[in-house]
Amino acid sequence: MSEHTRIDCDIHNEVPDLEALYPYLPDHWLAYCRESAFNGPDAADYPESVPTTARDGSSPKPDLAEVQARVLDDVEIGILNCAYRVQSVRNEDLAASLATAVNQWQVEHWLEKETRLRASIVVPSHSPPLAAREIDRWGDHPGFVQVILPVRAEAPYGNRRYDPIYEAAIRHDLALGINYGGAPGHPPTPTGWPSYFIEDYAGMAQIFQSQVISLVCEGAFERFPSLRVALIEGGFTWLPSLMWRIDKEWKGLRHNTPYVRRRPSEYMRTHLRFTIQPLDAPPNPLHLAQILEQCGAEDLLLYASDYPHSHDSQDFLLDLLTADQREKIDSANARTFYRL
Amino acid sequence: MTAQFDSTAIAERGAVTKDRTNGHDAADPDASVQQGARYRAPLDTAIIDTDIHIYFPTQDVLRSYLEPHWQEYHQTFGQRGYDGSHFPRAMPNAARHDAWPDDGTPPGSNLPLLQKQLLDEWNIEIGVLNPLVGAGEQRNLAFGAAFARATNEWQLAEWLEPDPRLRASIIVPWEDGELSAAEIDRWGSHPGFVHALLIARTKEPLGRRKYWPMYEAACRHDVPIAIHFGGAGGAPITGSGFPNHYIEDHGGMPQTFQAQVISLIFEGVFHQFPTLKFVLIEGGFAWIPPMLWRMDSAWRKLGSEVPHVTEPPSELFRRHFWVSTQPMEEPFQPEQFRQLLGHLDLDDNLLFATDYPHWDFDSPDRAFPIPLDKERRRKFMAENARALYNL
Known part of the structure; x- marks a missing residue:
């Protein structure tokens, strides 16, 4: 349907169950999991039967064959975002070992079997030093292009406690x-x-907004000028309103945060990219076009199917675009952002 | 830098299926507005200010309105709220530097100064008082109820009776639905009290059933519920923990308002109370359209979980919510503000507010960054508030 090839920036590869990780866990934790009847992280982000979790005919936890058959047909490169929430396991050492196991599983079951795929490193981000170690373990593997963090965290991501993660990513x-x-x-x-x-579900967009405020106002992009952040599955139609609000706040309150040297919206445009699913679009396409123009969206958006999750069709957006804009959002933005 | 999306082509393709533009998208180059030059509106309409803050001049004045038992309690234990989320304000009392009375009492505690700087200076016809003095945030709920009642009696004696231009808020101990209902019943038929006042950061989302007796009382007296910027209910200001800076606390308040709207709509409050009205004060409003788009989309997919929501959230919002204008988000270009008003589609529900005596005061001639037609100016500056509050 498209004359150019797409880069799909949001495909979910979920761990089917804890037993899938057994081959990759150290003996100590394997015994501990068996003894304690631990079933894995208890985050309930995508309950299996909820209508947003899987579209018709899809599995909530698709395997490689399903992703190949249903997503990769017109895709040049697909980026996997595994949502295994090791951060919800309070035992940091267990969380770290689970992260290593998930990443090993991603290499063996996804990256080594399908060259079109890239993956995201799962890290115990509630323990930034252990997370940095995990990033160092996989960072030179060409299949990993990203470190994945859940939007809900113990502290907002602009906090300096996360600096070891950002140093390792860079x-x-x-x-x-x-x-x-x-x-x-x-x-x-x-x-x-x-x-x-x-x-x-509806409220998750506010947490993305809070994270943007934190990253900008706590100076993360001044400490790490090469940091690039993709906001995945949080929508983007709220971006103009947030830019306007925080720019206005900064005008009145910038003496509060002297290390925020530029207008907040400039950091947002320079450092942030947004996947296009869910769209959360206005019913009137004219209004959507206005939103796109207000934030300069053609340079900020990344094509994403968000497979297997189910949202309104992204064609509502794609149909508004000129050929040049379409090419940027379909692949060029992602190619630059992920160094593909 | 930005793309040129061809609006005409979109319309010609027949893609515009439902016009929500509400007249705001009419081509209007706004030649009188230059980027960077601040537009000044003519002051040719009545003005109703829906957000004025007053404070007790001293704690002794508060105590003089408390019963003896609570006077002693307050003297001994003071106010005990959900502490541990303090961001030092940019200015003392978050106030304009010129709003401090000569005697050193707090800004907003001196009626003659408030009359001079606000009501007389700007020819305000009616002003709504929103005292943020802490009654609702007391962990001791019985003391909170006494504190609320004292605040209401103080408003009546020292503000409403001396100046007929002023209206008051019913202060309630909102974490207890029954005690709040009793306070609304006490004042709800007094014409000087125009809404019950809550603060944005409650302990639980406001759609939860523990708050419903308060809503029942509000409906009984046809009194709107106002939710004002600020507060502390024990949870961090973000869904991801505590940030570091006041700018994040202040700039993060729209996320709190969004959480409250999502809760009120999806937890079925308007199914239970079809006549209930809410006023969102000092939360801004540019976040409203994208929130409603997301809520409508979520409801189409997930509505089976909330069968008590029987129409699109955006329609419920436009019927049940009114929004004050200060602090207004400032789009990059003047025409984007006009686009925002089109996306918002809330011409009958926007209420002008100054936020006197706070540092981010909006003056009546500089609040809106673009020229508005006379009819919209009349509505926003006074008539919407007059209709809502039966003034």
Whole structure:
């Protein structure tokens, strides 16, 4: 359907169950898992039967054959975002060993079997030194292009505690991918725990917004000028409103954060990229076109199927684009961002 | 840098299926507005200010309105809230430097100065008082209820009665639905009290059932519920823990408002209380359209979880929510502000506010960055508030 080849920046490869990781766990943790009846991280970001988790005919945890058959047909390169939330395991050493096991599993079951795929390094980001060690373990493997972090964390990602992760990512020229979900223990809203899944889902966009504010206002992009961050599965139509608000805040309050030297929206445009699913689009395409123009979206968006998750069709966006814009969003932006 | 999306081509392809532009997308070059030069609006309409802050001049004044038992309690134990989330403000009391009375009492505690700097200076017809004094954030709920009642009696005696231009908020101990309902019942039929006042950072999302008795009382008296910027309910200001800086706390408040709207709509509050109205104060409004787009999309996929939501969230929002204008997001280009008003489609629900005496005060002639037609100016500056509050 498309004359150029796509780079799909969001395909999910989920660990089917803990036993899939047994071959890659050290003896100590293998025995511990068996004895304790531990089943794996308890983050419930994608309950298996919920309509957003899998589209018709897809598995909530697709295997390689399914991804090859249903996603990779018109895709030059596909980027895997594994959402195995080792961060929700409080035992940091176990979390670190699980991360290593997941990454080994990704290499053996995905990267070594399909050359069109790239993957994201799963890290115990609640322990930044251990996470940095994990990045160093895999950082020179050509199949890994990104470090994946859940958008919900114990502290916002601009906090200096995460610097070891960013140093390691830059050491290996890897991008950072912030992805829907996570289970850090505190509530997903500034006002406590909501009752319904739909509130968690709709509210996740606010946590992405908080992370953008933090990365910019806590100076992460001044400390790490080459840091590049993909916001994955958090929408993007909110970006103009956030740019306007934080630029205005900065005008009044920049003496509060002297190391934020440029307008916040400039950092956002320079360092951030956004996957296009979910679209969260206005019903009126004219309004969507205005949003795209307001934030200069043609340089910021990355094509993504978000397979197997199910959202409104992205064609609503793609149909608005000129051939040049389409080429950027389909592949050129990703090629530059991920060094492909 | 930005692309030129061809709006005409989009319309010609027949893609515009539902026009939500509401007249705001009409070609209007706004030649009078130069980028960088701040537009000044004519002051040719009535002005109702929906967000004025008053404070007790001293804690002794507060205590004089408390019953003796609570006077002693307050003297001994003070106020005990959800502490541990303090970001030092940019300015003392977050106030304009010129708003401090000569006697050293806090900004917003002196009626003659407030009259001079705000009501007389800008010819404000009616001003709504939103005292942020902490009654609702007391962990001792019984003391919170006494504190709320004292604040309401103080507003009546020292503000409403001396100046007929002022209206008050019913202060409630919002973490207890029954106690809050009792306070709304006490003041709900008094014409001087126009809404019940909550703060954005409650302990739980406001759609939760523990708050419902308060909503029932509000409906009984047809009193809107106002949610104001700020507060501390125990949870971090982000869904991802505590940030470091005041700018993140201040700039992060729209995320808190979004969480409250998502909760109120998806937890079925408007199914239970079809006449309930909310006023969002000092939260900005550019975040509203993208939030509604996401909520509508989520509801189409996940609506089976919330069968009590029987129409699109965006429609519920436009029927049940009013929004104050300060602090307004500032788009890069003036025409983008017009686009924003089109996306918002909330012409009957925007309420002008100054936020006196705070540092980010909006003056009536400089609040809007673009010229608005006279009819919209009338609505935003006064008539929407007049209709909402029956003023």
